[in-house]
Amino acid sequence: MMATTACFIIVSRNDIPIYEAEVGSAAKREDAAQLHQFILHAALDIVQDLAWTTSAMFLKAIDRFNDLVVSVYVTAGHTRLMLLHDSRNDDGIKSFFQEVHELYIKTLLNPIYLPGSRITSSHFDTKVRALARKYL
Amino acid sequence: MAPAGPRFGDAIFANVERVNAELFTLTYGAIVRQLLTDLEEVEEVNKQLDQMGYNIGIRLIDEFLAKSNVSRCVDFKETAEMIAKVGFKMFLGVSASVTNWDADGTCCGIVLEDNPLVDFVELPDTCQGLYYCNILSGVIRGALEMVSMKTEITWVRDMLRGDDAFELQVKLLKQVPEEYPYKDDE
Numbered sequence: 362m363m364a365t366t367a368c369f370i371i372v373s374r375n376d377i378p379i380y381e382a383e384v385g386s387a388a389k390r391e392d393a394a395q396l397h398q399f400i401l402h403a404a405l406d407i408v409q410d411l412a413w414t415t416s417a418m419f420l421k422a423i424d425r426f427n428d429l430v431v432s433v434y435v436t437a438g439h440t441r442l443m444l445l446h447d448s449r450n451d452d453g454i455k456s457f458f459q460e461v462h463e464l465y466i467k468t469l470l471n472p473i474y475l476p477g478s479r480i481t482s483s484h485f486d487t488k489v490r491a492l493a494r495k496y497l
Numbered sequence: 498m499a500p501a502g503p504r505f506g507d508a509i510f511a512n513v514e515r516v517n518a519e520l521f522t523l524t525y526g527a528i529v530r531q532l533l534t535d536l537e538e539v540e541e542v543n544k545q546l547d548q549m550g551y552n553i554g555i556r557l558i559d560e561f562l563a564k565s566n567v568s569r570c571v572d573f574k575e576t577a578e579m580i581a582k583v584g585f586k587m588f589l590g591v592s593a594s595v596t597n598w599d600a601d602g603t604c605c606g607i608v609l610e611d612n613p614l615v616d617f618v619e620l621p622d623t624c625q626g627l628y629y630c631n632i633l634s635g636v637i638r639g640a641l642e643m644v645s646m647k648t649e650i651t652w653v654r655d656m657l658r659g660d661d662a663f664e665l666q667v668k669l670l671k672q673v674p675e676e677y678p679y680k681d682d683e
Contacts, residue, residue: 470617472526473533473624482619 366429366447367497368397369489371465373477374439376405380480384493400424401443404431408441418462419455434458438476440465448497457496464488506586509565513587522616529629539626546628550635551642558640561587573669574598576646577605580637580667589613597666606653607637609663620657628652634665645673 365387371380383394404424411420412435424431432454434442442458442465468474468485480486528549532542565583570576574595581593590613597606614630628634634650641648647670654664 467617468619470523471619472523472530473618473621481621484619 368445370401370443372441397445400426401445408433453496457492460492506583509587518613525614543628543631546631547635550632551639554636554639555643558643574602581607603669607665612663629657647671
C-alpha cells in the first residue's frame with residue numbers, strides 16, 4: 362500500500378536542501394516535483410515557529426495543500442526531514458522518519474562528509490527509497 | 498615466555514590502557530578530513546598518512562617490544578605472524594591473519610576482517626584514490642625498519658573500495674645488518 366504521492370527532502374540547519382527524493386508510486390512529472398518542493402519550502406516557516414513550542418521531534422501534518430499533507434521531523438541539530446504525502450499512515454511516517462534519522466546520523470559521522478553539504482551517497486539514497494517502500 | 502598466538506595478544510590487550518572506540522575512530526577521521534582539506538590532492542594525503550604512520554611506527558616498536566616481551570623472531574614468517582596476531586591485537590584491538598605467502602617467504606598478505614578505523618566511513622566519488630587506512634602501512638613499515646627490515650607495503654584489498662576485507666601486502670626488500678656507530682679502533 363505505497364503512497365501514490367510522496368516527496369521527501371532534508372533541509373540543513375542553514376535552510377539549504379541537502380537531499381531530495383520523489384518516493385511516490387505515481388508517474389513522475391516534472392511540474393509535480395516542482396510543486397512539491399514549493400509546498401515544502403513554504404512550510405519551512407511554520408516548522409520554524411512550531412519547532413520551539415514542543416520537545417517532540419515528529420511534527421505531524423503541520424501544513425496542507427489540497428489533499429497533500431506536510432509532516433516534519435526536526436533533529437536536535439535542527440536539520441529538518443520533511444515529507445509531503447497524501448496517505449494518512451501516521452505510524453508508518455513516524456517509523457520512516459526515525460529510521461531515516463538513524464541513516465542521517467551515520468552519514469554525519471562519516472568524517473569525509475561535511476555537515477550541511479549535499480548528501481551524495483548512493484548508499485544513503487538506496488536505503489531511503491527502500492524505507493519509503495516499506496513504511497509509506 | 499608464553500607462546501605467541503592469539504591468546505598472547507589478548508592478554509596484553511587486556512592490560513593496556515584503552516580509549517572509547519568512537520572517540521578513536523572520529524579522531525582519526527578528523528585527521529584524514531583535515532589532510533584532505535589542507536593538501537587537496539588525494540595522492541598527497543596518502544603520502545602524508547604513510548609518513549605519519551612511519552613516525553608512529555618507529556616509536557611504537559619500542560613500546561611493542563617492551564610490553565610484549567617477545568624474543569627475536571627467527572624468520573620473516575614469524576615476524577609477520579607476530580605483527581598480525583600480537584601487534585594488531587595490542588594496539589588496534591583486532592587480530593589479523595597472514596596469508597598468500599610467496600615461494601621464498603619474503604612476501605605475504607596481512608588480512609584484516611575488522612578495522613575500527615573505518616566505522617562510519619564511506620568514500621565519496623571525489624576521494625576514490627584515497628587509501629583511508631594508509632597510516633597502518635606506515636606504522637608497519639616504520640616498526641620493521643627499526644628492527645632492521647626494509648619493507649614495502651601496499652594495499653591489495655580495501656573494504657572502502659568494495660572488497661570483502663582489508664589486505665596489506667608486506668614485501669621484505671632486504672634485511673639490513675645491524676650497524677654500529679663507531680668502529681672498534683676509534
